Amino acid sequence: MVVDDHPMWREGVARDLGERGLDVVATAGDGAAAARIAPAVRPDVVVMDLQMPHLDGAGATAAILEVLPDTRVLVLSASAEQGDVLGAVRAGAAGYLVKSAQVSELVDAVERTAAGQAVFGPELAGLVLGEFRRREREGGTGGPELTARETEVLRFVAKGMTARRIADRLGLSHRTVENHVQNVLRKLQLANRVELTRYAIEQGLDADT
Template identity: 40%
Template sequence: MSSSVRVVIADDHPLFLDGLRGLLAELGATVVAEAQDGRAALDAVLRHRPDVVFMDLRMPGLGGIEATARIVEQAPDTAVVVLTMSEDTASLQAALQAGARGYLLKESSKKDVARALEAVARGELVIGPGVASKVRHAVGGFSPQVFPQLSEAEVRVLELMAEGLDNRSTAARLFLAEKTVRNRVSSILTKLDVTTRAEAMVRARDAGLGTGPAGPGSRADHPS
């Protein structure tokens, strides 16, 4: 999917720019412009209308948060993915409130960047593994807006699926009947347009839901 993605990179560190440019080329994405401050990033977005902007937060002049807010307002079809060294909750919260659709640390792997490209292309929010645990504090718990097609109740079930819980364990955790959980799982798979629990779990983890690997009670290989 990343082969058709057009990208603008905004970062004021030349070595990091070079590395990210090379990584995106390996993933098949096209870098249409680079910028070393927020103002230049905004200008590049308005000129090239890319699919994604990888945005550093701390740059001279117009910073990444304000640049993100302006891009979201003036080019809403462009997804902003913050790529930063900042792990603090305040930066994460500010980026999400500004409208960023992703938040990754600069130490993220090639796989994390590839998943981010694919997730934002689907219109989803993506939070990197290094900061996913902070999302609860930043936004007061996972919002259904992570997957806007799901209800809040379905997001809760999906989160537990991502943690590796099977239907029985999920039902016990949420004080629900197991049949109710099965029905919600079926609805989740339909709304996410996937056929297996494993696919739904990958989508959920890409968006920052779930905190650990599937445990002994996991039913990742079963659709319901």
């Protein structure tokens, strides 16, 4: 399923994917429409834009995954801003790709996402590393931390290395490298919820108003 508020871009992506053998079951022009349509068509992968009217990509991602937990969301956005990338990951996106990517990269990313792998480009890896380092500088938050191996894998990803190259470099299997990346994504989402809950309690935001 392809979700984007720009008709030419949306139809172009759907056409490119279809011409390369992928079955595009639906398209949607905004996040709210995507959240309505997805339960009916039950896509394996949603290619999701971020900046959209009515409901943005992060909100649509969370809404779709609440109903279809087995569906995987690959964000395809023009933005590589830290807030957008981390917001998408925290909403449950399995991967993030910028719109400057080649069609071959998009097709590969969709296929990897469908196979349960984390599409984790250099931009996202660098931002996630920066996020964990920020927490360390601030004295930690009580949330989960990265293991030495996870940090090592992320550093290689941030340098633009593929999972297969990293596996060869570290003497690991390709699947093990992908698992490390998946663990980092899960930790980031969990840490965010822990931090948000703690902040709300500390600020009295959990009290009735």
